[in-house]
Amino acid sequence: MISEITHKMTNLILKDNNYFIEDATGKGTQWSRWTSKYFNDNIGEMENQPEWSSNVGIYDTKDEALSYGYEDGPLNALEVMATLKTAMTVTSKDYPVDQKMYQDAYNLTFDSSYSKAEPYVNGKGYMDMALEYIKRRDVRQATHAFNILKELSTYDNVSNLYNASIGDWQARSHINSTIHNDWTQYINYSDEELGWFPIYQLILQEKDPARYKQIVDSYSQWYENEKREENPFYTFLYQLANPTDKSVSMQQDIQNSVRFLYRTQHVKIGFPVSYDRQDVFYIEPGDRDGSKAQTNYALPLDEQRIHRNNSNPFSRASNSAKDYSPSDTYNYNTGGGKNMDDGVTFLLPYWFGRNFGIIKEVN
Template sequence: MMRFQVKLRLVLMLMTLSSALAVMGQKRADAPIQDKPFIQEYSIKYNYDNSGNELFQAASDRNGYIQVISLHGLLRPRAGEMLFPGTLVKDVQYKPTSDKGIRAVVNYQDQLVYVDDVAVLSNAWAGRLFTRHNLPEARILEAGKDFTFLISDGKKLQLLNMEGSLWEGESADAVNEIAYDAANNQFWILGENSIQVFQPGKNNLKQVLSRPGLTAIEVWKNQLVAGTSDGYFTVDLQSHQAGEMQKNLPWTEITCVKNIDGDLWLGSTWGAFKRNDQGKYDYYASKRWLPSDEVIDIAKGPENSVLILTGKGLGQICRQEMTLYDKAMYFEKQVRERHIRFGFNGTISGMTDGDVTTGSLETSDNDGLWTTMYLAGEVFRYVVTKSDEALQNVRESMDAMERLYSINPVPGFPSRSFERRGYKYHDKPWRRAEDPEWDWKSTTSSDEAIGHIFAFGAIAELVDVPELKDQAIMLIDTLMSHALKHDHYLVDWNGEPTLWGKWTPEYVNARPVGVGDRKINSSNYIGMLQTAYHFTEKEKYKKAAFDLMENHGYLENLMLPMSKIGRAAEDADDWSKMLSESWNHSDDEMYYCGYWGLYRYAFDKELKAKFKEAIVDHWEAERPEKEGLWNIMTALVGKDDYDFDNAAWYLREYPLDMINWTVKNSHRKDIELLPENFREQSTAEVLPPDELRISRHNANRFGLDGGSDGRSEYSAGDIWLLPYWIGRYLGVISEPATK
């Protein structure tokens, strides 16, 4: 039942034991992000077709045995791993219990106690708990102290212990739920329009308040939490005074309230949420977490997990302690098992409902870019750890990158991708290679080029393997010689510049000053020329860069503050208007890939100081997004604190499940929506990564809704491993703490 948890624990144990040997970088005791163990959450889902059978409750005992109460008997989970959901099936493990027609269950002293039409009973304590009752329609059960239990059929109530009945009575209102207050030894009873208190011993039933729309109750931190159809409120356990209604929630139509080990959990008709230490709510919705968003019940699960019962099955939110290094090793495995095609770092697409075995690796316009971001991460991994595996990964991806240049007939031109003939997408950019078995994709753009130069520069500088250094420098020289030969254009098979491969002044400076393309192309291209000069020492690259900076305004362009970037004026050309409709988040990715060469290989100290100013200015503009890669990479320019705590938060909160589930947040009541703006910042505060759709670094982190119903799985290679490993290299992230 817990196969994935066991496998994950074993993997993490092995990784932890080997980390002292495998992690050979500096201790980095002064690193701002100390890699201490944290709690990583993930979900195992057990789907269920509930047509004709209603689900009511979930529970588990000290042995880790999970049961679900349904209209037609007990159910239990079968199979189930993080990426491979299980199902709920009829529980026949112990037929004398499952044949009884169990109506409700409660966890008492870590054991399961049931009520059926005859008795309150349990299989624990050698089966001695079997107390007959007088409510043949009993369907509500709560445990008190010293083996006392209060049951109800929805109207009548009966208090029992091991010896028999202690009290019977009837509620003036319906009885929908019972919660026990251990501190005051009293039961709270939820009706349709009232809350009552029953005190054993005194045996009096007292109404505390009357209010319509009540849906759930639970005792939590010396107060009763009462859910309603529009928020929740609290009631003091002694004074019985009600507090203000709380509506600043992900969703206010509450269906259940539970106290799980001191944490307040609430279920709703649109997902579940947990109150965190900041008084805000961690939101668990979408198929990343639950079989469906209609939450019926929440219960404590085995091994520090939480069970969330929905209309379509059970979600088990598992909580595993790990370090960032452990998480990196998990993602390294994910990439190599499912996301490598010819050495490219790719996406699995065409999946059915999140099943990775139903999808296929796809070719992409950005095979070169996504691969170079993964490749750079593996370079930094190798530099930090001297891992033979990382080095082999670098070799394989470099072979794929080099073939992008050799598979087409245009000297120095990088293809977007290549594929075996007959398996490509049937769109115009595909061309036939000389080899009849292969096709290559044309129309390469500037975002591929800057990714290439970033990774090749990192290899040329940092990898102590001569043939790899030579290969990287050769490819840098090949690409940049092509650009200079063609007057700062990428020129395709037809002798024409590609749509986006244009760094020439005639194109760049045709844009108004505040249009982003003018700044991004200037910044990227100067960085590319600096990288080429740094490693080849060919004067043509230095000469071209200074000509562009001194005679064509490229230095002024790239130094333009981000606050000046905006929409083109009404009298601007249509192309400039199109380019500046809103902030282009792909530009952020291109800028940061380019900053490696722009800052690290600056021609002189004066330029380096200017480039630092431009990079920090960009980071300031990006701070609200809490984008882990941007915060970490800004450390290129020095040791100041570039919101490294937010970078750690980003890395820790990113989900292990990289499935592109459909996620919605725009309905939430706990977010502050902002007016429409150029930066497309939809909310005052960005949501955690595990509450958003899976996206690469070129996406807007303020996008509230999105995803593709589990039809694809993204690679962690560019999304997570690059920020982690460059953080290790730059000394932002320490090596893992020894467990």
């Protein structure tokens, strides 16, 4: 059954070289699309503008030129690469006739660079696109900041930009982060979770050393932020991708992740928490966190609200302190924001670490 489903889905993506999945009406769905134009439209034109050197993507009219899917390119490139590689592995016995099609499409992802103008070639150079995870966040963020006054964000004009964006926390976050070259404020944390799965598939199956290194290099960009989360879900994958890395830094990351496991529960309960700790410095909100300020480091799980791998571990529950009031007579059925959740954020990294020998139980 797994082979059959994988075969159907992969062939649906590659059908007529469309690189998208059709819904019941025959139209492409909102997110299941991997076309080169969707991610890279207008890049060739943007690169000809002087503002591109400052990570601003615009036309010569100074209007934004970034395609809607621009920042999603690196994640989606990895997705389609993992799909093709996995299809070759699990369908080779049952569907030998399609193996060359899968192999050719996979090879194309490592072929030169991706298309930047018509005609866009789907799949071509997607590995290069996967290596632009940080770059594309810098560009999207700097372009948003540019749109405020049609000026580059610099220390010299920051007052003008701030005055023009009074009350707009998102715009101010873009300005400040652009000036400080801080791409981490423009992260979609659900992308981090989604990015885990194609990387896992690719590093287990890719045997070519040069290609393997490119895949690991792409994940290293994601891990640049994930490292500070101290989340074993990401740390253990990074160790698996870099098995010879026995550095002090890597061992410290693993120890931090073990501490993360010790301080989480198999079954999570969303108690109210206190965010008025005196040892935490609060910074501007991230792009996707409403007006909620962020902590400068991730608090342990037993000091946070309910947590999943697709949420920002640095974001406050609110911008005001909340009381922490555990109760021995806690009623699981009353609601009121006190929700139970599954324990996959513990179980998956724990058994992942055990299975690959990254951690072990000791008496």
